[in-house]
């Protein structure tokens with residue numbers, strides 16, 4: 001769908017029950033959408049397909065954590081301090097806007113989010129940027145950091161502050177000690193979650209693309225960075241356009257089609273695990289209807305990365321002429337687990353057993369307190385602690401006659417013989433590892449909107465223009481429309497029974513007997529139903545003749561949405577035929 005008719009998609013979405021702005025009866029609420037019957041079914045199918053690809057087929061676990069978490073979790077995660085957007089308020093109309101978006105929309109500057117606030121203030125003045133709502137000048141207006149989290153109170157009163165989670169990930173990280181046990185402390189292991197996330201966006205926009213409540217499908221993969229490697233062979237030949245950070249700043253830089261194996265071999269994607277999941281994601285987006293000619297992977301520039309990421313690649317799709325982020329693939333290193341380890345009462349490590357025990361040299365100290373006490377008085381205990389730390393960090397410091405340690409701002413010199421320093425040989429059976437995290441984080445709402453946008457088509461059938469949604473049959477809200485040619489002479493009853501039979505066989509079926517058959521086909525085309533089955537006089541004729549042993553089986557027509565081609569199929573084979581078509585085990589040509 002082109003930029004001119006994105007409003008057409010929003011109108012179709014409302015009219016045909018995909019999605020609509022929430023609480024229209026109360027004037028609507030910005031940034032919140034309700035999925036109607038078609039949208040809820042499509043969303044569920046996309047989520048199921050994500051679960052199948054990223055959780056089940058990869059052998060990852062799935063959890064379901066609360067959406068409200070207590071404040072200390074977000075102190076530890078860094079979201080209280082660092083999860084901000086740039087807010088500028090119009091001095092005339094009082095409307096709030098994202099300053100970086102105004103800069104991007106009104107200048108050639110891209111990714112203004114990565115520019116420091118003071119420089120964005122200067123850009124607003126330099127380009128004489130104005131309020132998008134009323135046109136008043138914004139030069140000289142202060143730009144503030146606005147925290148995107150929704151705050152709430154847990155329990156009556158205001159004793160315990162909590163926040164609606166801005167990402168599902170934290171619900172996984174904080175349960176890491178138990179999850180590691182479920183995984184028998186074996187790295188690597190992955191934990192997935194599909195659920196709602198909340199961000200108090202300054203200016204929600206572009207329908208489902210930037211909202212305040214949305215669904216994320218996230219995988220947190222815990223790895224030992226020194227040991228674990230992905231099985232890259234399975235995606236080595238997958239190709240996609242890659243747009244590294246260096247090419248984004250070069251004059252002639254552009255995205256280049258490359259194999260996953262190549263981007264790893266050439267160090268374009270530095271972390272093989274990230275490349276592995278980019279390969280899987282590319283295949284997955286294809287299966288849900290995202291147009292691969294309008295798809296790419298773009299690396300974050302250094303100023304653009306979230307506070308927890310050391311590297312990040314986005315899956316992007318072109319929608320309405322803009323590239324939008326469908327999902328982020330971040331290397332979070334040990335940031336989250338180290339933080340929760342430091343802020344909480346539990347250990348966020350795993351014990352990794354060596355194949356064979358190893359002997360290591362371990363420095364130890366046994367400070368002589370009968371010397372330190374008289375020498376350093378009240379500071380003697382702290383000096384002993386500092387000696388112990390130094391031995392662990394830098395045993396070489398104990399090679400001379402004296403050793404110096406610092407306590408607060410004071411330096412203390414201690415004869416090495418009074419530290420009881422020695423190096424012992426100890427046998428270790430393993431080591432404590434703080435796993436690193438590889439995180440594919442996909443937005444379901446954006447995937448759904450993009451699939452609708454990319455699958456919306458117009459063509460001409462029987463001299464009339466028709467609109468249809470070419471959604472892949474695996475995610476289409478409904479798989480089969482069942483119609484009687486007319487609701488008379490037993491055709492209606494036969495078709496209703498057939499619809500029930502197909503539902504019992506596990507297919508998603510809609511029954512429709514209102515209006516001309518052509519109009520009924522158009523209605524199903526518009527909501528993306530891939531197959532329609534029609535019961536006609538021939539079906540009934542054959543059903544009646546069936547009493548006669550020589551007559552053939554009952555048959556119906558199956559019509560395919562995209563080609564509008566039709567074929568006759570025996571009713572007794574219908575459920576199996578349609579199931580095979582839905583699951584991709586057969587094509588319409590095979591039928």
Ligand code: GAP
Pocket residue numbers: 166167168169199201208209210211212214216218325326327328439441442443444445446
């Ligand atoms: N845990 C990592 C994380 O949350 P993110 O890039 O901030 O990373 C992941 O979000 C995905 O969530 C995005 O790629 C996007 O698809 C979706 N998303 C984020 N903010 C959104 C919003 N305001 N409206 C709709 N989807 C959003």
